[in-house]
Amino acid sequence: xxxxxxxxxxxxxxxxxxxxxxxxxxxxxxxxxxxxxxxxxxxxxxxxxxxxxxxxxxxxxxxxxxxxxxxxxxxxxxxxxxxxxxxxxxxxxxxxxxxxxxxxxxxxxxxxxxxxxxxxxxxxxxxxxxxxxxxxxxxxxxxxxxxxxxxxxxxxxxxxxxxxxxxxxxxxxxxxxxxxxxxxxxxxxxxxxxxxxxxxxxxxxxxxxxxxxxx
Amino acid sequence: xxxxxxxxxxxxxxxxxxxxxxxxxxxxxxxxxxxxxxxxxxxxxxxxxxxxxxxxxxxxxxxxxxxxxxxxxxxxxxxxxxxxxxxxxxxxxxxxxxxxxxxxxxxxxxxxxxxxxxxxxxxxxxxxxxxxxxxxxxxxxxxxxxxxxxxxxxxxxxxxxxxxxxxxxxxxxxxxxxxxxxxxxxxxxxxxxxxxxxxxxxxxxxxxxxxxxxxxxxxxxxxxxxxxxxxxxxxxxxxxx
Numbered sequence: 001x002x003x004x005x006x007x008x009x010x011x012x013x014x015x016x017x018x019x020x021x022x023x024x025x026x027x028x029x030x031x032x033x034x035x036x037x038x039x040x041x042x043x044x045x046x047x048x049x050x051x052x053x054x055x056x057x058x059x060x061x062x063x064x065x066x067x068x069x070x071x072x073x074x075x076x077x078x079x080x081x082x083x084x085x086x087x088x089x090x091x092x093x094x095x096x097x098x099x100x101x102x103x104x105x106x107x108x109x110x111x112x113x114x115x116x117x118x119x120x121x122x123x124x125x126x127x128x129x130x131x132x133x134x135x136x137x138x139x140x141x142x143x144x145x146x147x148x149x150x151x152x153x154x155x156x157x158x159x160x161x162x163x164x165x166x167x168x169x170x171x172x173x174x175x176x177x178x179x180x181x182x183x184x185x186x187x188x189x190x191x192x193x194x195x196x197x198x199x200x201x202x203x204x205x206x207x208x209x210x211x212x213x214x215x
Numbered sequence: 216x217x218x219x220x221x222x223x224x225x226x227x228x229x230x231x232x233x234x235x236x237x238x239x240x241x242x243x244x245x246x247x248x249x250x251x252x253x254x255x256x257x258x259x260x261x262x263x264x265x266x267x268x269x270x271x272x273x274x275x276x277x278x279x280x281x282x283x284x285x286x287x288x289x290x291x292x293x294x295x296x297x298x299x300x301x302x303x304x305x306x307x308x309x310x311x312x313x314x315x316x317x318x319x320x321x322x323x324x325x326x327x328x329x330x331x332x333x334x335x336x337x338x339x340x341x342x343x344x345x346x347x348x349x350x351x352x353x354x355x356x357x358x359x360x361x362x363x364x365x366x367x368x369x370x371x372x373x374x375x376x377x378x379x380x381x382x383x384x385x386x387x388x389x390x391x392x393x394x395x396x397x398x399x400x401x402x403x404x405x406x407x408x409x410x411x412x413x414x415x416x417x418x419x420x421x422x423x424x425x426x427x428x429x430x431x432x433x434x435x436x437x438x439x440x441x442x443x444x445x446x447x448x449x450x451x452x453x454x455x456x
Contacts, residue, residue, distance in 0.1 A: 148365065152345060152358045161348075165341035165362065168334040172372070200368055208361040211282060 004095050011091060011099020016106075025107045028069045033111050036062045037118040048124060055125030056181040059115040063139065063177075064170035066111045067146045068163050070104060074150030093210035101143045101205070108139035108146070116181070130191060131181025137194040138173035138180075144201040145169040151212045172197040218423065225420040232413035239406035247403075253317045258406050260310040262414035263303045264332075270300030270418065271339065271370050278363030281356055287433060290356035293363055294346065295425040297339050299418055304336045327376040335373050338366040352433070 019025055040058045045051050087096065112135040119125050149165045172193060180190040216224075240258035247254030277293035280286075311329070312322050323329065342362045346355050399407070 145365070148361065152361065153348065161341060161344045164337055164344060168337040168341070168369070169365070171331070171334050201365075204365045204368065208364060211357050211361060214357060 004092060004098070007091050007095035008098035008102065011096055012102040015100060015103030019103070019107075024073055025070060028073075029066045029107060029111050030114065032066055032069070033062050033114050034118065036065065037115055037122065041122050051123040052125045053182075055116075055119035055123040056131065057174075057178045058123070059112060059119050059135075059181070060138070060174045060177045062115040063108055063112045064142065064167060064174050067108060067142055067166050067170060070107055071146045071150035071153070071162050071166055074100060074104075074147055088213050093213050094206060096213070097147060097205060097209040100147045101140075101202070104143035104146050105140050108143055109136055112139055112177075126183055128181060128183055128187070130187035134177045134180030134187065134191060134194055137191065137198055138177035141194065141198040141201040142170050142173045144198070144205040148201075148205045148208060148212070151209065169201075218427070222420060222423045222427075225416055225423065229413060229416035229420050232409060232416050236406065236409040236413045239402075239409050244403050244406040245400075250318050253314050256310050256314040258410040259414075260307055260314060261407060262410035263310065264307040265411055266414045266418045267300045267303035267307060268370055268374070269415070270296045270303060270422075271335070271367055274300065274339070274342070274363045275367040278360035281360045282364075285353070287352055287356060288430075290352075290359065291426060291429040291433065293360065294343070295422050295429060297342050297363065298425060299422055301336060301339045301343065303414075303418065304332065304339070308332060308336065328373065331369065331373040331376045335366075335369045338362075338369055342366055 037058060040054070040061075041051060044054050044058075091099075116127055116131070116135065120127055146166060149162060149169070153162050153165070176190040176193040176197065179185050180187040180194065236258060240255055244255070244258075246252050273296035274293045277289045277296060281289035281293060308329075315324070316322050342359060345358050345362050348358065349355050
């Protein structure tokens with residue numbers, strides 16, 4: 001158990017180091033988040049009340065859509081350097097999974113935070129503490145399915161299939177996350193749904209990931 | 216009984232059940248007091264949705280069986296069930312939309328049951344799309360099995376969406392705690408059950424036929440006993456010409 005946690009931490013730190021070097025996620029996701037929020041403002045505006053009410057949904061749509069390019073990079077660096085098989089030999093499947101989920105959770109939660117700050121500034125929307133909790137929980141479950149589907153399709157042709165698989169899989173995060181961060185909505189049940197979503201997606205990812213590493 | 220005979224019996228039974236459905240649904244059952252003639256679409260819409268759930272449950276079982284046994288026959292069973300489920304889900308959405316226009320006044324509304332059903336359809340379209348990504352049949356089967364297992368998580372979400380969320384779609388009629396008698400006239404219930412039987416038998420017949428096609432495609436090409444040997448090629452090393 002300790003060995004898996006320490007190896008997963010090392011895999012997560014390695015992902016962070018890769019990102020610090022290549023800035024892959026930052027260069028892909030940050031401009032995408034900014035462009036989407038600004039374009040959503042233009043598309044849905046200019047009525048301030050419409051923009052304010054749409055803000056939580058826009059933030060979550062940005063996060064779910066950002067998962068698609070992030071899924072392509074799940075094992076991209078390793079495959080490009082030809083060390084994917086070596087890494088699979090060195091670290092157990094569960095350590096690889098949790099390390100990659102942790103790294104992706106950071107990117108997705110950061111995408112949600114940036115989108116929420118932008119909508120707060122541009123749409124004059126307010127955020128709640130339960131909304132922030134929902135942001136963290138929703139990003140965790142989404143990170144689980146992103147790693148799973150990224151491992152299946154990330155380096156394949158037909159990468160458009162990623163959107164077909166990931167966008168529906170992100171529906172519970174989109175729905176419950178949006179409701180949890182909408183002011184005036186009782187967030188308790190939606191937070192419970194997000195916890196259930198996290199448990200189910202992470203359990204399925206944990207059970208299925210070793211099978212995907214076979215080839 | 217051979218597989219061919221089972222197919223024939225299923226086909227005949229499905230045709231008989233479909234005929235019973237037509238008679239009961241169009242002639243015997245009265246029009247709904249509120250919805251009028253449009254309600255008759257429920258005798259095909261509900262069975263299509265139910266058999267689609269059944270097909271997706273079969274995908275789950277066959278996917279798990281493949282992951283345990285690593286036998287491509289289970290993968291073919293999962294694929295045939297997924298194709299059936301996708302077709303029936305598409306049919307259920309289309310029929311629901313046709314019913315919604317006169318009853319709700321719109322072809323489509325942002326209702327949790329409708330949205331989650333479309334999401335379910337997309338998940339299994341993705342499941343079928345994952346196949347063919349790799350050359351190795353077992354790699355394809357493994358990936359598809361993982362999506363098949365993960366995708367089934369959506370099925371209870373679709374079914375219980377009308378219970379968990381405030382929705383325009385009506386709650387379950389047959390599988391309600393108080394029983395179907397409190398929600399539907401007996402003659403309408405019989406027509407609905409005839410629809411469920413007809414769709415289940417018809418789907419079973421289609422499933423067996425599709426399995427036969429998939430098994431034939433997967434089988435190695437037959438070797439002809441009297442085939443002429445391929446002439447050998449002699450490579451001459453030297454100056455060439």
